[in-house]
Amino acid sequence: MDDVLLPPQEGIHYIVSYQYSDERYLDLIPKLLATRADVTIFKYKGQGLSVNRNLAVEKASADLIMFADDDTRLSPNAFQDVRKVFEKYPDLDIAFFNASTYTGKPLKKYPKEEMWLTGMPQGYTISAIEIAAKRECVQNRLRFDERFGLGTKFLTCGEEEIWMEDAVKAGLKMRYFPIKTVETSTLLKKSLLYVDAGVQRSFGAVTYYKHREKAWLICFNFALQAAKDGYCHFWPLMRHFSEGIRYMKRTK
Numbered sequence: 001m002d003d004v005l006l007p008p009q010e011g012i013h014y015i016v017s018y019q020y021s022d023e024r025y026l027d028l029i030p031k032l033l034a035t036r037a038d039v040t041i042f043k044y045k046g047q048g049l050s051v052n053r054n055l056a057v058e059k060a061s062a063d064l065i066m067f068a069d070d071d072t073r074l075s076p077n078a079f080q081d082v083r084k085v086f087e088k089y090p091d092l093d094i095a096f097f098n099a100s101t102y103t104g105k106p107l108k109k110y111p112k113e114e115m116w117l118t119g120m121p122q123g124y125t126i127s128a129i130e131i132a133a134k135r136e137c138v139q140n141r142l143r144f145d146e147r148f149g150l151g152t153k154f155l156t157c158g159e160e161e162i163w164m165e166d167a168v169k170a171g172l173k174m175r176y177f178p179i180k181t182v183e184t185s186t187l188l189k190k191s192l193l194y195v196d197a198g199v200q201r202s203f204g205a206v207t208y209y210k211h212r213e214k215a216w217l218i219c220f221n222f223a224l225q226a227a228k229d230g231y232c233h234f235w236p237l238m239r240h241f242s243e244g245i246r247y248m249k250r251t252k
Contacts, residue, residue, distance in 0.1 A: 005036065006074055014039045017056040019151075021047060048151035050144035050159045053128060057139055065135050067128040071185045073102070078181040082132045085177055093137040093172040096121075097130050097181040110178060117174040119164070126160050129182050142166050147251060148202060154247060156198030158206040165210055194232045197240050204244025215245050 005014060018029055018041055026043065033039050044055055053067060064086060068074065075081070085095050096117065099107040108124040120126060128144075143166075146152075148159035167174060192199045203222075208215040219241035227234035 004068055004070060004072055004074065005032075005039070006076065006079070008036065008038050009079060011062075012038060012079055013062060015056050015059050016041045017052045017059070018043050019047060019052045020045055048146055049149040050146045051151070053144045053159075054146065057135075057143075060135050060139060063135060064132060065138070066132045066181075068182065069129060069184065072099075072129055073183040075181050075183070081177075081179050081181060085175070085179075086132075086134070089173075089175060091173055092134075092175055094131065094133040094167060094174040096126055096174065096176045097132065097179050098177075099127065099130055099182045099184055100180055102183050102185060104183075107184065111176060112178055114178065115176050117176055119168050120161060121176060126164055128160055128163075129184060132181075137172055138167075141170060147247075148205070154198065155202045155205050155244065156196070158202035161206045162209055194226065194237070200237055200240035201244035201247065204241035205248045206244075207241075208245045208248045216242075219245070 006012075014036070016033060016039060018026075020026060020043065029041065033041055040059070042055060042059055044052065056067075057065065064082060066078075066082065081097070082095065086092055098110050101107060107127070110124065111121065115121075142163060144159045145162040148155045148157065148162060150156060193203060204215065204219050207218050211218060220238065223234050223238040223241060226232050226237060
């Protein structure tokens, strides 16, 4: 937790949504948090990354919000860099930045130039830790779909893609900036697409959310090509894609 919190700064406040499954885990809350006037802790008994993020957003009151996980390290100038882009673009609603590993290796293959976004970028997918947004544009308007994400048993990723799709549908103005704001140790769940059933179900579910009945053909073609390329077997992959699609149809 020491790595997540930067030294106190004027105008910066941290909201910690502490999720637990048993009261004994409350003893694990870092004592440091109680000593910081710029930290507020909210405790929630339950599970699910999307649920936790939604709770934190509900409690926010600042003009701008960012997301951080307990294994992230904010860059020393992260807050200043975020402020600058929103000052430069007053009409901007959501900004996307870069992340790296602790050793400085870019987490993904990011574009080198700034750009306006009208959907998920080509070549990589957005992660929550890369996002900064005007609170008024997302609070009570955008939520992470709680059917998706770590802590769920069926659709173990894909919540950021759904969030991004909802932001596009809401007509929010979004821009990407090639500026690193955070470091992380996180293994990208989506990189396990060819080996993890939960990721495969999530792919099918996200595809259905975006394309509805066309998802069947899209997933079929993807699975067929993946099998031809030798990444996996066709039928297990297509079965999990189908499970994700059917789950979304049952839980509209």
